[in-house]
Amino acid sequence: MRILGPAPSCLDRLECSLCTAVRPFGPEPAGLCTCGAPLLARYRLDEVRKALHREDLRGRIASLWRYAEILPGVTPVTLGEGFTPLLPASRLGRELGLHGLLIKDESVNPTGSFKARGMSVAVSVAAAQGVRVAATPSAGNAGSALAAYGARAGLQVQLFLPETTPRPFVLEARRLGARVRLVPGSIADAGRVMRESLGQGGWFDFATLREPFRIEGKKTMGYELAEQCGFELPEVVIYPTGGGTGLIGMWKAFDEMEALGWVGGRRPRMIVVQAEGCAPIVRAFERGADRALPWPNPETAASGLRVPGSLGDFLILKAVRESGGTALAVADREMMEGSARLARHEGIDACPEGGATLAALLHLKQEGKVGADERIVLFNTGTGLKYFDAGPGIEPG
Amino acid sequence: MRILGPAPSCLDRLECSLCTAVRPFGPEPAGLCTCGAPLLARYRLDEVRKALHREDLRGRIASLWRYAEILPGVTPVTLGEGFTPLLPASRLGRELGLHGLLIKDESVNPTGSFKARGMSVAVSVAAAQGVRVAATPSAGNAGSALAAYGARAGLQVQLFLPETTPRPFVLEARRLGARVRLVPGSIADAGRVMRESLGQGGWFDFATLREPFRIEGKKTMGYELAEQCGFELPEVVIYPTGGGTGLIGMWKAFDEMEALGWVGGRRPRMIVVQAEGCAPIVRAFERGADRALPWPNPETAASGLRVPGSLGDFLILKAVRESGGTALAVADREMMEGSARLARHEGIDACPEGGATLAALLHLKQEGKVGADERIVLFNTGTGLKYFDAGPGIEPG
Numbered sequence: 001m002r003i004l005g006p007a008p009s010c011l012d013r014l015e016c017s018l019c020t021a022v023r024p025f026g027p028e029p030a031g032l033c034t035c036g037a038p039l040l041a042r043y044r045l046d047e048v049r050k051a052l053h054r055e056d057l058r059g060r061i062a063s064l065w066r067y068a069e070i071l072p073g074v075t076p077v078t079l080g081e082g083f084t085p086l087l088p089a090s091r092l093g094r095e096l097g098l099h100g101l102l103i104k105d106e107s108v109n110p111t112g113s114f115k116a117r118g119m120s121v122a123v124s125v126a127a128a129q130g131v132r133v134a135a136t137p138s139a140g141n142a143g144s145a146l147a148a149y150g151a152r153a154g155l156q157v158q159l160f161l162p163e164t165t166p167r168p169f170v171l172e173a174r175r176l177g178a179r180v181r182l183v184p185g186s187i188a189d190a191g192r193v194m195r196e197s198l199g200q201g202g203w204f205d206f207a208t209l210r211e212p213f214r215i216e217g218k219k220t221m222g223y224e225l226a227e228q229c230g231f232e233l234p235e236v237v238i239y240p241t242g243g244g245t246g247l248i249g250m251w252k253a254f255d256e257m258e259a260l261g262w263v264g265g266r267r268p269r270m271i272v273v274q275a276e277g278c279a280p281i282v283r284a285f286e287r288g289a290d291r292a293l294p295w296p297n298p299e300t301a302a303s304g305l306r307v308p309g310s311l312g313d314f315l316i317l318k319a320v321r322e323s324g325g326t327a328l329a330v331a332d333r334e335m336m337e338g339s340a341r342l343a344r345h346e347g348i349d350a351c352p353e354g355g356a357t358l359a360a361l362l363h364l365k366q367e368g369k370v371g372a373d374e375r376i377v378l379f380n381t382g383t384g385l386k387y388f389d390a391g392p393g394i395e396p397g
Numbered sequence: 398m399r400i401l402g403p404a405p406s407c408l409d410r411l412e413c414s415l416c417t418a419v420r421p422f423g424p425e426p427a428g429l430c431t432c433g434a435p436l437l438a439r440y441r442l443d444e445v446r447k448a449l450h451r452e453d454l455r456g457r458i459a460s461l462w463r464y465a466e467i468l469p470g471v472t473p474v475t476l477g478e479g480f481t482p483l484l485p486a487s488r489l490g491r492e493l494g495l496h497g498l499l500i501k502d503e504s505v506n507p508t509g510s511f512k513a514r515g516m517s518v519a520v521s522v523a524a525a526q527g528v529r530v531a532a533t534p535s536a537g538n539a540g541s542a543l544a545a546y547g548a549r550a551g552l553q554v555q556l557f558l559p560e561t562t563p564r565p566f567v568l569e570a571r572r573l574g575a576r577v578r579l580v581p582g583s584i585a586d587a588g589r590v591m592r593e594s595l596g597q598g599g600w601f602d603f604a605t606l607r608e609p610f611r612i613e614g615k616k617t618m619g620y621e622l623a624e625q626c627g628f629e630l631p632e633v634v635i636y637p638t639g640g641g642t643g644l645i646g647m648w649k650a651f652d653e654m655e656a657l658g659w660v661g662g663r664r665p666r667m668i669v670v671q672a673e674g675c676a677p678i679v680r681a682f683e684r685g686a687d688r689a690l691p692w693p694n695p696e697t698a699a700s701g702l703r704v705p706g707s708l709g710d711f712l713i714l715k716a717v718r719e720s721g722g723t724a725l726a727v728a729d730r731e732m733m734e735g736s737a738r739l740a741r742h743e744g745i746d747a748c749p750e751g752g753a754t755l756a757a758l759l760h761l762k763q764e765g766k767v768g769a770d771e772r773i774v775l776f777n778t779g780t781g782l783k784y785f786d787a788g789p790g791i792e793p794g
Contacts, residue, residue, distance in 0.1 A: 058455075058456035059455035059456035062459035062480055062482075063482065078482075078484075079482065079484060079502070079505075079744055079745065080481065080482025080484060080502065080505060083459055084477065085459075085460065085475075085476065085477025087475070087476060087477060091549070091551060105476070105477065105507075107507075108476075108477060108505050108506065108507055109505065110502075110504075110505055110744070110745075111746065112509070112780070112782065147744075148744035148745070148746070149744055150744075151740065151741055151742065151743065151744040152488070152743055152744035154488060168565075168782060171785055172746060172781070172782060175736075175737065175740045175741075175746055175781060175785065176740045176741065176744060176746055177740065177741035339572075340572065343548065343572045343573045343574065344548055344572075344573065344574035345548065346548065346549055347476055347507075347544075347545035347546055347547075347548040347549035347573060348476065348507075348545070349508065349545070349569055349572055349573060383509070383782070384569070384572060385509065385565060385569060385780070385782045385783065386782065388568055388572065
């Protein structure tokens with residue numbers, strides 16, 4: 001039976017993403033650096049380079065835990081997350097005259113979104129460290145994923161969601177045994193209420209980038225892109241960006257893989273997509289700023305993009321610029337049209353965030369920023385099932 | 398890039414499951430045998446036996462198309478279906494004193510259910526044969542799957558669903574571009590209305606077992622069980638049975654694998670689970686009958702089990718008896734409790750049909766029909782997301 005035991009991890013230490021202070025990875029759960037910035041996991045890559053050749057991955061378990069050496073060495077709390085399909089979008093590609101169009105479909109993850117990746121790894125570490133109560137603010141999908149992995153690990157889970165979160169997310173998290181509190185305002189307000197109402201100690205904060213291991217789960221999207229493209233990275237990656245963990249994670253994966261000799265120096269152009277009603281990274285990118293100011297009164301139907309600020313803003317902006325990419329905002333109407341088109345032309349019932357990547361692609365194409373034969377990867381970050389329960393949505397005639 | 402081309406299929410012919418009449422697999426779409434029974438695909442297994450060793454599967458694509466030799470040789474219309482995780486249910490297993498408890502989680506398939514398997518294969522064949530209009534009656538998940546694969550293949554899709562089908566299924570299918578007609582009564586009534594209203598010709602009938610290739614997709618669940626258990630089949634398989642294609646398909650897979658020398662003669666005991674309000678197979682099993690009479694006024698919240706009769710009834714009953722298995726019905730309340738328990742204890746947001754397998758297991762345990770160390774596989778056939786939108790459902794306090 002293929003049940004994966006503790007992994008031969010080469011995790012070495014935690015390192016601050018801003019001040020580069022180092023701390024050991026040990027039995028105590030780690031939060032932010034004392035300077036307030038996110039900690040990142042660092043590995044003995046020279047050791048991995050010797051022990052693991054990229055061809056050795058072939059035949060490993062079809063989940064993100066196939067990359068055990070560059071993940072923390074704990075018993076996985078797993079539901080089979082990751083190693084999602086990279087699907088050719090041939091029909092849509094022909095219509096658009098883009099012959100290398102691909103969709104990384106994250107909707108087939110447990111709980112229907114890419115959030116499963118981060119939570120599988122973060123909960124695995126936290127459970128091994130003896131955490132009993134898990135808490136996070138969430139726009140919806142992260143909450144459901146924490147609820148699922150928390151349930152599987154026997155943790156108590158406390159979620160704080162904006163009261164505008166579509167109802168299917170709330171019901172899902174409750175079915176999975178989480179306590180869900182609805183909070184007026186955005187995910188930032190939900191985070192504040194969480195920290196006030198749970199008080200000091202006795203619980204662990206799984207909020208985006210406030211612990212170092214959700215990003216380790218998310219970075220596997222970068223490893224998979226490489227592996228699924230025969231270790232020739234695609235030319236363009238279009239990514240819907242709320243907290244941005246996935247984009248930061250993929251950039252980290254590209255760094256690691258280059259150090260391992262698995263990929264060369266050519267990287268994809270990383271394209272950040274946000275909503276017109278909440279575009280802090282786009283604004284900062286356009287202004288040439290290194291950090292993004294919080295977006296006042298964020299508004300968009302794509303709950304995963306209703307994120308007024310990210311602790312990793314500087315990391316996102318750096319990756320986009322280093323990659324020669326860009327950042328752009330799309331209207332909610334365009335996202336919905338994008339979702340509808342992905343559904344009707346490619347059979348993928350995409351969430352609005354996934355639809356946003358197609359909307360962005362149409363802009364990039366019009367501006368001549370993508371080539372007809374480039375491999376362009378759209379990230380569909382989650383299923384459409386949780387969004388279109390009650391509203392008129394995108395129902396066809 | 399790992400894009401799979403046409404497969405080195407060893408498909409040989411189609412054979413009637415009842416009268417054993419043979420017809421070639423050719424350019425014309427195939428429906429039922431002239432005697433009215435389902436046709437089954439037969440392969441040149443001696444050729445497969447020589448060409449493909451079970452170890453060769455290692456490293457193949459993580460979808461059901463990894464079993465290309467024993468699938469039809471057409472270009473796959475694929476969304477990455479199959480090769481779903483077989484998850485240890487350790488917490489639940491400890492509670493129940495069952496130490497080999499496993500869950501085959503089909504909810505991570507495209508469109509969130511096991512129906513993706515059958516439709517991927519059947520649509521691939523039909524598209525290659527030039528079918529333009531696809532139609533099926535459905536309890537929900539088969540319709541959404543046909544909508545998705547039909548969209549991907551550029552087919553027009555016509556669905557006929559019972560008007561009691563939960564709304565999320567209907568909205569999903571419509572987002573995927575299908576025309577959905579709601580019909581009073583059960584799936585049997587929906588099938589009748591379909592055949593009346595679409596008339597003769599110009600469309601192809603994808604209803605359960607009315608064409609030979611959905612079962613080919615479903616049988617891969619059996620191949621995966623074997624591969625994921627190191628080719629030592631588990632002792633017990635508990636399967637929620639509506640039309641029964643999956644159970645018939647797994648039994649066919651076991652036959653094929655035995656002929657290939659991949660597994661020995663020991664088979665799992667196959668356990669059919671149905672709803673108390675619709676249990677035609679259970680009734681026939683208890684009466685010692687070879688065929689099942691249609692169930693009048695079927696009633697259950699598990700729409701996938703609200704199937705009053707199956708064209709494959711005799712094949713289901715034969716497999717269950719040959720395996721030394723049994724058939725039992727559970728109450729809707731028990732299913733819902735089962736779903737809730739799978740969600741809260743294992744992190745799997747199971748559909749009611751998935752919950753029914755756990756409910757059945759509790760009965761089997763009480764009756765001493767399962768051993769503490771046997772490997773018992775519960776099939777969660779789909780996600781809970783499409784069920785619990787509006788009703789009080791199983792919401793915790």
